[in-house]
Amino acid sequence: SGKTHDKKMADTMYSFPVPCTLYQDTGYQGYEPEGVEIIQPVKKPKGKELSRQDKEYNKKVSAIRVRIEHVIGSAKVMRIVKDECRLRANNFVENIFSTCMALHNLRIKINPWNYHN
Incomplete structure:
Protein backbone atom coordinates (compact mmCIF):
# COMPACT_ATOMS: atom_id res chain seq x y z
CA SER A 1 0.00 0.00 0.00
CA GLY A 2 3.00 2.32 0.33
CA LYS A 3 3.74 5.09 2.79
CA THR A 4 1.05 7.46 3.98
CA HIS A 5 1.87 11.07 4.86
CA ASP A 6 1.51 11.74 8.61
CA LYS A 7 -0.97 14.60 8.01
CA LYS A 8 -3.29 12.34 6.01
CA MET A 9 -3.12 9.69 8.74
CA ALA A 10 -3.87 12.27 11.41
CA ASP A 11 -6.84 13.59 9.45
CA THR A 12 -8.38 10.17 8.93
CA MET A 13 -7.33 7.88 11.77
CA TYR A 14 -6.79 9.55 15.12
CA SER A 15 -8.85 11.17 17.79
CA PHE A 16 -7.21 12.85 20.74
CA PRO A 17 -8.18 12.84 24.39
CA VAL A 18 -9.47 16.19 25.60
CA PRO A 19 -7.72 18.12 27.04
CA CYS A 20 -4.53 17.35 25.11
CA THR A 21 -1.45 19.22 23.89
CA LEU A 22 -0.08 18.39 20.44
CA TYR A 23 3.43 19.42 19.42
CA GLN A 24 3.50 19.57 15.64
CA ASP A 25 5.77 20.90 12.93
CA THR A 26 4.84 23.58 10.42
CA GLY A 27 3.87 20.92 7.88
CA TYR A 28 0.64 20.57 9.84
CA GLN A 29 -0.28 24.26 9.54
CA GLY A 30 -4.04 24.53 9.95
CA TYR A 31 -4.47 21.07 11.49
CA GLU A 32 -6.33 21.78 14.73
CA PRO A 33 -8.39 18.92 16.16
CA GLU A 34 -11.20 20.13 18.40
CA GLY A 35 -10.29 20.52 22.07
CA VAL A 36 -6.54 20.10 21.43
CA GLU A 37 -3.93 22.74 22.31
CA ILE A 38 -1.56 23.06 19.34
CA ILE A 39 2.07 24.02 19.86
CA GLN A 40 4.18 24.46 16.75
CA PRO A 41 7.07 26.65 15.61
CA VAL A 42 6.33 30.12 14.25
CA LYS A 43 6.66 30.10 10.46
CA LYS A 44 8.97 32.72 8.94
CA PRO A 45 6.93 35.31 7.02
CA LYS A 46 7.74 35.68 3.31
CA GLY A 47 10.50 38.19 2.77
CA LYS A 48 10.91 38.87 6.50
CA GLU A 49 12.93 37.53 9.39
CA LEU A 50 11.58 36.08 12.61
Whole structure:
Protein backbone atom coordinates (compact mmCIF):
# COMPACT_ATOMS: atom_id res chain seq x y z
CA SER A 1 0.00 0.00 0.00
CA GLY A 2 3.00 2.32 0.33
CA LYS A 3 3.74 5.09 2.79
CA THR A 4 1.05 7.46 3.98
CA HIS A 5 1.87 11.07 4.86
CA ASP A 6 1.51 11.74 8.61
CA LYS A 7 -0.97 14.60 8.01
CA LYS A 8 -3.29 12.34 6.01
CA MET A 9 -3.12 9.69 8.74
CA ALA A 10 -3.87 12.27 11.41
CA ASP A 11 -6.84 13.59 9.45
CA THR A 12 -8.38 10.17 8.93
CA MET A 13 -7.33 7.88 11.77
CA TYR A 14 -6.79 9.55 15.12
CA SER A 15 -8.85 11.17 17.79
CA PHE A 16 -7.21 12.85 20.74
CA PRO A 17 -8.18 12.84 24.39
CA VAL A 18 -9.47 16.19 25.60
CA PRO A 19 -7.72 18.12 27.04
CA CYS A 20 -4.53 17.35 25.11
CA THR A 21 -1.45 19.22 23.89
CA LEU A 22 -0.08 18.39 20.44
CA TYR A 23 3.43 19.42 19.42
CA GLN A 24 3.50 19.57 15.64
CA ASP A 25 5.77 20.90 12.93
CA THR A 26 4.84 23.58 10.42
CA GLY A 27 3.87 20.92 7.88
CA TYR A 28 0.64 20.57 9.84
CA GLN A 29 -0.28 24.26 9.54
CA GLY A 30 -4.04 24.53 9.95
CA TYR A 31 -4.47 21.07 11.49
CA GLU A 32 -6.33 21.78 14.73
CA PRO A 33 -8.39 18.92 16.16
CA GLU A 34 -11.20 20.13 18.40
CA GLY A 35 -10.29 20.52 22.07
CA VAL A 36 -6.54 20.10 21.43
CA GLU A 37 -3.93 22.74 22.31
CA ILE A 38 -1.56 23.06 19.34
CA ILE A 39 2.07 24.02 19.86
CA GLN A 40 4.18 24.46 16.75
CA PRO A 41 7.07 26.65 15.61
CA VAL A 42 6.33 30.12 14.25
CA LYS A 43 6.66 30.10 10.46
CA LYS A 44 8.97 32.72 8.94
CA PRO A 45 6.93 35.31 7.02
CA LYS A 46 7.74 35.68 3.31
CA GLY A 47 10.50 38.19 2.77
CA LYS A 48 10.91 38.87 6.50
CA GLU A 49 12.93 37.53 9.39
CA LEU A 50 11.58 36.08 12.61
CA SER A 51 11.82 38.23 15.72
CA ARG A 52 14.25 37.27 18.46
CA GLN A 53 11.31 36.16 20.62
CA ASP A 54 9.95 33.95 17.81
CA LYS A 55 13.38 32.38 17.27
CA GLU A 56 13.69 31.66 21.00
CA TYR A 57 10.18 30.18 21.07
CA ASN A 58 10.98 27.99 18.04
CA LYS A 59 14.15 26.77 19.74
CA LYS A 60 12.17 25.67 22.81
CA VAL A 61 9.47 23.96 20.74
CA SER A 62 12.10 22.21 18.60
CA ALA A 63 13.93 20.90 21.67
CA ILE A 64 10.71 19.23 22.85
CA ARG A 65 9.94 17.88 19.37
CA VAL A 66 13.43 16.32 19.14
CA ARG A 67 12.66 14.29 22.25
CA ILE A 68 9.32 13.22 20.77
CA GLU A 69 10.99 12.16 17.50
CA HIS A 70 13.56 10.15 19.48
CA VAL A 71 10.75 8.27 21.24
CA ILE A 72 9.06 7.54 17.90
CA GLY A 73 12.38 6.33 16.46
CA SER A 74 12.97 4.16 19.51
CA ALA A 75 9.55 2.56 19.11
CA LYS A 76 10.15 1.93 15.40
CA VAL A 77 13.21 -0.17 16.26
CA MET A 78 10.60 -2.79 17.09
CA ARG A 79 9.49 -3.67 13.57
CA ILE A 80 5.98 -4.66 14.60
CA VAL A 81 5.38 -0.97 15.37
CA LYS A 82 6.84 0.21 12.06
CA ASP A 83 5.46 -2.39 9.67
CA GLU A 84 1.87 -3.14 8.75
CA CYS A 85 0.14 -5.57 11.09
CA ARG A 86 -2.93 -7.34 9.76
CA LEU A 87 -4.00 -8.93 13.03
CA ARG A 88 -7.02 -7.06 14.37
CA ALA A 89 -8.53 -9.40 16.96
CA ASN A 90 -9.07 -8.23 20.55
CA ASN A 91 -7.21 -4.90 20.28
CA PHE A 92 -4.05 -6.75 19.21
CA VAL A 93 -2.39 -3.73 17.58
CA GLU A 94 -3.09 -1.49 20.59
CA ASN A 95 -1.75 -4.14 22.98
CA ILE A 96 1.41 -4.63 20.90
CA PHE A 97 2.00 -0.88 20.74
CA SER A 98 1.48 -0.53 24.51
CA THR A 99 3.91 -3.41 25.11
CA CYS A 100 6.53 -1.84 22.83
CA MET A 101 6.20 1.51 24.60
CA ALA A 102 6.55 -0.25 27.97
CA LEU A 103 9.78 -1.83 26.67
CA HIS A 104 10.93 1.61 25.52
CA ASN A 105 10.20 3.06 28.98
CA LEU A 106 12.10 0.19 30.63
CA ARG A 107 15.06 0.81 28.35
CA ILE A 108 15.06 4.52 29.26
CA LYS A 109 14.78 3.71 32.96
CA ILE A 110 17.82 1.42 32.72
CA ASN A 111 19.80 3.71 30.41
CA PRO A 112 18.43 7.29 30.67
CA TRP A 113 18.82 9.72 27.80
CA ASN A 114 21.00 12.69 28.63
CA TYR A 115 19.53 15.90 27.22
CA HIS A 116 21.27 19.20 27.76
CA ASN A 117 18.71 21.88 28.68
